[in-house]
Amino acid sequence: MTTPPARAARPAPRPADSRAALLFTRLTSRITDRLLGTALAVAACDPPAALHASVPVRVLVLGAAMAAWWAAPMVDARPVLASARWRTLAARRRTTLLPAAAIAVAAASGPPVWLVVCIAALLPAYLLVTDPWTAGVTAPPGHPKATPALAAAAATAVVLLAAEAPVAGTSWARLPASLAIAATALCLVLALRGRGFRRQTS
Helix, strand or coil: CCCCCCCCCCCCCCCHHHHHHHHHHHHHCCHHHHHHHHHHHHHHCCHHHHHCCCHHHHHHHHHHHHHHHHHCCCCCCCCCCCCCCHHHHHHHCHHHHHHHHHHHHHHHHCCCHHHHHHHHHHHHHHHHHCCHHHHCCCCCCCCCCHHHHHHHHHHHHHHHHHHCCCCCCCCCCHHHHHHHHHHHHHHHHHHHHHHHHHHHHC
């Protein structure tokens, strides 16, 4: 008479303290990424003006800071499409969506010049720190480190100079603004598609 095979023991459920510790570890990892991303998001919301705004506006700024703290860490992993839902894709591309949303908020809030300079410095710093092809373990061997930094600084300077061009009071100001928005959207799409293609072929 044969005995039936023993069933595999189910893993014991994690205690509440270990889950809390895991959550705390996740929320405190990659502190540099989180600090730069949160600073970028808060600066884009024009904090000096938000301090004197209504309570709902302050709550929105606080929510933006909390969302940036969660979304800021670099996603350094191979592209595995687990789901095509927009939530999964947004979580996968959050390090691209965060700076794009911050720039959109800054453009809508119209911060002072000194804060624009801060945003212009925080943006390339955050992008370089969270770029897997520059600082990640999946970066190609021998990838130059100075070239992306110089390119990001040059691109930021060009965009900053273009943003300060005295065309706001002219009748054709909407034309360069529309072209700038279209070019930004095109560059964002090309960056996402190009990065995915390079990862798949690596």
